[in-house]
Amino acid sequence: MVRLIKTGETPAKKRHAYMRSCAEVLRLLAQRPTFDDEARDMTAFLVFTLRAIYQTIDESAHAWDERNYWKKAEGLREQWRWTRTAADDLEARIRAGRWNDVPPLLLDLVPYFNSITVTAITRDADWWCGALRALLHA
Numbered sequence: 001m002v003r004l005i006k007t008g009e010t011p012a013k014k015r016h017a018y019m020r021s022c023a024e025v026l027r028l029l030a031q032r033p034t035f036d037d038e039a040r041d042m043t044a045f046l047v048f049t050l051r052a053i054y055q056t057i058d059e060s061a062h063a064w065d066e067r068n069y070w071k072k073a074e075g076l077r078e079q080w081r082w083t084r085t086a087a088d089d090l091e092a093r094i095r096a097g098r099w100n101d102v103p104p105l106l107l108d109l110v111p112y113f114n115s116i117t118v119t120a121i122t123r124d125a126d127w128w129c130g131a132l133r134a135l136l137h138a
Contacts, residue, residue: 011056018053022046022109023116024123029106035099037132038125043102044094044135045128046109050087054080082112094135 025042032039057080064073086109093101 011059015053015056018049019116021123022049023113023118024121027118041128041131044131047087047090047135050083054083
């Protein structure tokens with residue numbers, strides 16, 4: 001019997017792509033002189049991306065749960081809980097229209113993405129265009 005190995009989209013690969021997206025958006029937001037409509041779309045995009053990161057963590061933790069490694073699964077969830085918390089905090093501030101309170105929260109996120117080196121921006125406005133409208137209507 002041959003062991004089959006999945007080489008496609010793993011939670012770790014998806015998580016890395018989401019982390020890269022967040023790092024790029026945070027860098028672009030830091031370079032902006034004002035918090036305009038596009039910056040608001042970028043912030044809403046961060047909410048979706050942070051939730052997607054936590055979803056990949058939950059997928060990985062579920063695999064550990066199935067093997068009865070519940071302590072490892074909970075440790076993984078706890079280690080990445082900041083993504084869900086940050087997404088919820090950002091969404092609450094966006095929905096309340098408290099845009100002046102958003103930049104300090106974005107600054108708090110920067111250390112989580114220090115390990116990702118952004119030498120070239122590979123994402124453009126197509127990635128976050130309309131994210132604010134999607135978030136507000138969800």
